Amino acid sequence: MxxxxxxxxxxxxxxxxxxxxxxxxxxxxxxxxxxxxxxxxxxxxxxxxxxxxxxxxxxxxxxxxxxxxxxxxxxxxxxxxxxxxxxxxxxxxxxxxxxxxxxxxxxxxxxxxxxxxxxxxxxxxxxxxxxxxxxxxxxxxxxxxxxxxDLTTPHADAALELVAAITGGVDLDGRTIAYDAMHGSGRGTTDALLERAGADVECLRCDRDPTFGGGAPEPAPGNLEDLVDRVTGDGEATLGIANDGDADRIAIVTPERGYLDENLFFAALYDYLLEDDTGGAVRTVSTTFLIDRVAGAHGEDVHEVPVGFKWVAGAMADHDALVGGEESGGFTVRGHVREKDGVLVALLAAAMDAAEPLDDRVDRLLEAHGTVVQNKTSVPCPDHEKARVIDDLEAEIPDSVAGTTVEGVNTADGFKLALEDGSWVLVRPSGTEPVLRVYAEATDAERVGELLAAGEALLEPLV
Known part of the structure; x- marks a missing residue:
């Protein structure tokens, strides 16, 4: 049909x-x-x-x-x-x-x-x-x-075994973690896994509400204000974790940064894994170049794929990659099922933070590799018009964007314009909503805003 x-x-x-x-x-x-x-x-x-x-x-x-x-x-x-x-x-x-x-x-x-x-x-x-x-x-x-x-116990056993092998042992005794299930399927699963590892878990929205409180179970900054307050305030929680509605994605909250950008968490995760292991990373076209800088510092390769975890999973198998991820908070690691897993990664994130606060690791990465800021926006577009708009965009690719020369164009998924200053802007059709996505990455938020505006301006006469 x-x-x-x-x-x-x-x-x-x-x-x-x-x-x-x-x-x-x-x-x-x-x-x-x-x-x-x-x-x-x-x-x-x-x-x-x-x-x-x-x-x-x-x-x-x-x-x-x-x-x-x-x-x-x-x-x-x-x-x-x-x-x-x-x-x-x-x-x-x-x-x-x-x-x-x-x-x-x-x-x-x-x-x-x-x-x-x-x-x-x-x-x-x-x-x-x-x-x-x-x-x-x-x-x-x-x-x-x-x-x-029972699907929960075998998965929890496997997650504890894998994270113990990666970290040398999982012991979250004495640590307080705030967990926001957003009324979704992570409740009684992610929090239970963290408790099994020894953590004291403060639960937010860990009751089932089929309406998700009247909104979308999307772990975006604007939807996690209570979790951020719990971690950055005067409470005992030193880490915050949230899952989306079906808990395949994760969001992290830290004491210093509040909501931790998923790109920064990905870089921190990869850097942590490379301390005791080797292997490349797989990232989508919408994910930060910071991953490439971390890989380069360790002599590893990065494989860029279209948006969609199916492409991440395929490339992980092809290249025996150590980690795969996307900017929307979906990650998995070698040794686990090749599907994004917000439950497993919640445990891994907690173990990472116990070994060294995530804020400290991110600080070191940014000091070593430079500041990275990324954001995205959406332009409404009916599903049946998406292909036509992307085809028409090919003839409209400019020589420069927001005053900076276009150095290269990647067409693996829409159009990703790499600029000579190291920034980039990506336009691609969403696979789940009637919109076109515009992504941008640069060294500061103001520049990202300029790139997003330029991307929207490219689309306006075509939609």
């Missing part, structure tokens, strides 16, 4: 379009795809904290079972990375997660996760989209079974 489009991270839509009959068609398409490819095995269906997610997950489960597949389902909403981990840990045939991630409560979504636990690439999602059809059940005797399972 034309209304079902698999974007950067699955199919998301408002509940006007994301309906039970269409969800059932996706379930049938996945079953048909797996059968056609000769892929067998038990599947898992997870879901987030939205009002409709459990019901949609049950519909998917019914369709898959009617097509002969055994299906596992968690006892309650759980983070998407736990679904990906279960696929690999239990050697399953794949799985589905019903989630709209950080989108507002009037949205829902579904993503297919293949047997390797990494996000599905376009050849897979295209093949699924080509098979959209009404459910076609097998005879009742051939139906599969459904069973509720």
């Amino acid at each position: 034309e209304t079902i489009r698999f974007g950067t991270d699955g199919w998301r839509a408002t509940l006007e379009e994301f309906t039970t009959p269409r969800v059932r068609m996706v379930g049938q398409a996945v079953a048909t795809y797996l059968r056609d490819e000769g892929l067998e095995g038990t599947l898992v269906v997870g879901y987030d904290a939205r009002e409709t997610s459990r019901g949609f997950a049950e519909e998917l489960t019914r369709v898959l079972c009617a097509n002969g597949f055994d299906v596992l389902i968690p006892e309650r909403d759980r983070p998407t990375p736990l679904v990906a981990h279960a696929i690999v840990e239990r050697d399953l045939g794949g799985g589905l997660a019903v989630t709209a991630s950080h989108n507002p409560p009037e949205y829902n979504g579904v993503k297919f996760i293949p047997a390797d636990g990494a996000p599905a690439l376009p050849d897979v999602t295209d093949a699924i989209a080509d098979r959209l059809a009404e459910p076609d059940p097998l005879p009742a005797d051939d139906h599969g079974s459904v069973r509720e399972v």
Whole structure:
């Protein structure tokens, strides 16, 4: 169906379009795809904290079972990375997660996760989209079974083992961490993992609210004011952690900086990992060049990919990368499932901060490699117009942006204009919302504002 489009991270839509009959068609398409490819095995269906997610997950489960597949389902909403981990840990045939991630409560979504636990690439999602059809059940005797399972304990065990191997041991005894679940699926998962490691956890918004308090479960600075106050104020918390709605992304709050820019956290994470290990990094085109400077200081390589963690995951496998990430707060590390995991990285961030305050590490990195500031904005654009606008933009690429010469153009994902002063501006279509994104990076916020304005001005006559 034309209304079902698999974007950067699955199919998301408002509940006007994301309906039970269409969800059932996706379930049938996945079953048909797996059968056609000769892929067998038990599947898992997870879901987030939205009002409709459990019901949609049950519909998917019914369709898959009617097509002969055994299906596992968690006892309650759980983070998407736990679904990906279960696929690999239990050697399953794949799985589905019903989630709209950080989108507002009037949205829902579904993503297919293949047997390797990494996000599905376009050849897979295209093949699924080509098979959209009404459910076609097998005879009742051939139906599969459904069973509720614990996805949390195996993931927590694996996270503790991996972080202990990286850090030499995980001991958060005596440390107080403020955790904001934003009413999402991280509640009772991320905080429980931190407590298992010995931390005292102060919970914010760790109750289930399918409306997410009336907003979007997006861990952006404007949505985390209480968490920032808890860490930068007179309280006992020395670190703040937040997850988005399905806990595949993370935000960090520190005593000195408050909200820690995700790019700076990525650089700090990579720098920390390189203390006792080797390997390159994978970053998206919208992620800071600071990663490249950290890599260069250690003689390592950086691999730039389009936006979307599926590309990060693929490049991590191709290059045996030590870490992969994106500026929106999605990260994973070598030795773990190749899917962004805000639960695992929460534990890793806490262990890093226990070894050395994150503020101190970031200070050292900026002193060594220079200040970096990044921001982004959005320009409304209907989905059906995005390709046309990007095509038209090719003929409008200027020789200079905001008074600085364009030194190079990267077309891996939209247009990224590298300027001779080391700054850059990127224009690309969002894969999850009806907007075009404009990103910019420079040495100070004023310059970033100028670059963003220039990027918007490029788009105005085309949209």
